[in-house]
Amino acid sequence: MGIRTKLILFILALLTAISAVMAFLFIHNEWASISANSQRKNLQILLAMSEVCKEQHASGGKSSAYRYFKTFLKTPEIIKVSCEVPGGRVFMQDRYYTPTPQPFSLSFKKFSPPSTGVWEPRSDNGVEILRASFKARSRGAEITARVDFSTQLISQEMDSSLRQSSAGFFIILSLSFAVGCIGTLIITRVIADPIQTMAEAARLIGSGRLDHRIPVKGKDEMGRLASELNEMAVRLQESDDIRRDFVSSITHDLRSPVTGIELCSDIILKLAEKREYDRIPEQVVSINEHSQRLNRFIDSMLEVSRIESGKMKLEIKSVNLEDLADRAVRAFKTYASQKGLKLELVVGEEIPDTRGDPDRLYQVLANIVGNAVKFTAAGSVEVFVETAPGGQRVRVCDTGPGIPPRELKNIFSKFYRISAGRREYPSARQGTGLGLFIAKFIIELHGGSIGAESAEGGSVFTVFLPGGI
Template sequence: MKLRTQFSILVSILILVIMLVLGTVLFVYEKQQILTENRNNQVVLLKNYITVCEESLPMDDDLMIINYSDMLVKTDPVVVYASFIGGDGKILHSRKNSIISFLVGNTDIKQQRTNDIKTQEFVLPAGEKILDIYFPVFKENNVAGFAHIGLNQKEIDKRIADALSRMKNRIFAVTFFAVLTGITGSFLLAFKLTQPINKLVDGARKLGEGKLDTKIKVNTKDEIGLLSKEFNIMAEKLQELDELKNSFVSSVSHELRSPLSYIKGYIELFLEDSEEKLDKKQIEYFGIIRKNITRLTMFVNDVLDVAKIEAKQLIAKTGKQDIAFVIDEITDFAQPGLEEKKINLRKAIAPGLPQVLIDEDKTRHIISNLLNNAIKFCPENGTITIGALVEGSYVKVFVKDTGIGIPKEALNTIFEKFRQAKAEHEKVGKVKGSGLGLTIAKGFVELQGGKIWVESELDKGSTFFFTVLIAK
């Protein structure tokens, strides 16, 4: 799992947990507030009623109490009744006589002088739950009676439930918005934090692919910025070392090529002049020397070609050419190697191929390298197929063999310098090579504006393809 994803998930979970905890705490607090507010509203109702009762007593204004009681019942659905009951339980003023009579006759009313508002619950015959709240009414510091207000418990519960529901919806909306904003912010923050890391990863990958001129642009002044700066310094030093290595290899190769040419020339001259004077064993030894000098010269030339490819010093001298002719010529040269391993060569060249735009020498080198590789890795009595066909604005050339194949993990690196798939196999034995042939082939193909690739299956063979432009 990517660091960005891990960071985003971790922060999102943290935000979610925090918001759930805060939401729960807020809900408990708000619920308590709602219950307290509900209780305070009940107290206000009763106190206002007590005030009306106390004001009406000196004037014996019963109508004031009755009108106020009616007003409470009509304006507030929660209020079932409002009644003024004497200390002896006698109903002094009430519009709900039946309920008050039930209250007085069937409940344990303990009306007593108190400094606190008292509550009691009872159930009417119809099943309606009533919450009765009361408090003494004083006249000249004496208890004149008790003010009772009956509240519908079902309506109270409904109001509390509605208030809690609205509150839950608000808390949910706020929590959802906060979580959504937090998660979005965490993803943006993770992207911002990991973007420089991704640049470093991409730079390291390019560096591993041999692109030593890679530079990472990170402008932050944190640890990632410092790491990027050190990475760029490392890349510069690697590039300097690579250039030094290439310069050394090129110099050594140049220095080797001339002496090798001289040695080969003198041996050939010596053999021409002295062949009759040498016995078979001596001729065989000189032949081995000449063969290995040729092989070493080819290796030196390959090293120089790779150095030129990497330095981009090669120039393609392209011209119109018949690719079928070039293929035929190369296969004729390869005939001794094919016959030595008893390999069957097939040609699959499409008829009427158009002329192509190629550097003839370099294209010969490409086909020769691919064909020689196929011969090396193909067992005795195997089959090699070489062909060409038109594909869009290109001619596609391919070399297919029934050899040992290339492991899947090696397909991405097969064209790199000194890279060779395992050549140890009971069918072909131990195969030696410089590991530069495919690198040179790739460089020459791309120099001519084409591309090269391989398809292979282990123990079933490989097919190398490359394209060349059709001449206009």
């Protein structure tokens, strides 16, 4: 059963229950007031009859009591009236009455008689009657006035009063119920439609359609849910792109050195067969470079697995950042001059020793200096070492292609490389996209921070190490 059907059924059940309770309360209250009116009216009739009987007795039976009796008998519920005077004389009058079948009755209780007088239900020739008697004194004698009411007619009278007063109420109740039903259909549509759209979108995204987006309407909970789902799809797409890129680059990164090693060793074999031994060292150097690249790749992968399993530990010693930066600059000097780049270390003040893991910090500096040289086609790379409030800082500034602002937050993610297909990043193929991820982890393990700023025409990477660790 869909969510909309469930909502409709739930609200309809609620509306029905509320209507039933309201109808019950209304009929209950109306019945109480109709019942009280009927009691009052019938008691008044009995007391009036008692006055007639007194009059009858006072006039010694000569009064026009029968004329009054007829007037009483015009009241539909009264079928017999009588006066009993001392000496056993009874003056009475009745009218012909046969009960008719009762229509469906709304009233759920019978008439409850008043407490004045004696009201006794009885059956008179198969007719249900309620006999009301009232004793009064007239000229020292006791006289009894009696009125026989038809039980059925009293009920019918009360029932018709109840029907009249309920008609308006039930019309209003039915209209409200109809409006409630229409409102339910509209509300469930407003609520259920976006849920269905999102369920469908989640199904599509789950089945791999990561480019699917939900139209965001409004800023309410549904709107926010839609934007969250869209953002989730974007992130999934990004990580899917990274994974795809990673698989293709990992295949490339593994294959190209392995193929290089295979080719070089083939050449060596052929050179040996031809006894051209003087050309062999050149191939051995090449094999060595390919092996180093392979090793670097495997080392990075191992490093990531160490980070992820929480096994990376620091060996804290006294270190000098200037010395470490100098080593990193010297390591890339040859590479930079091959590319025609100026690579310089700039230190304007004395840098005191600090504490840290020298190997790990060198690894970080080597990566950011290496990146600067690798991605810069022309110009210079400058490495500044300086003291900063609360610690020391290394800044690596290059005149490379820069990093687009929306990519800045991603470059520290695992395997992230700015699209390897772009012309301005020709060297991207040479990396795994792990260097900055590892660097960030190492620096944060030292309690420091690493960040990048970039504009068209260059990037600046800053590593900050707090003093006194």
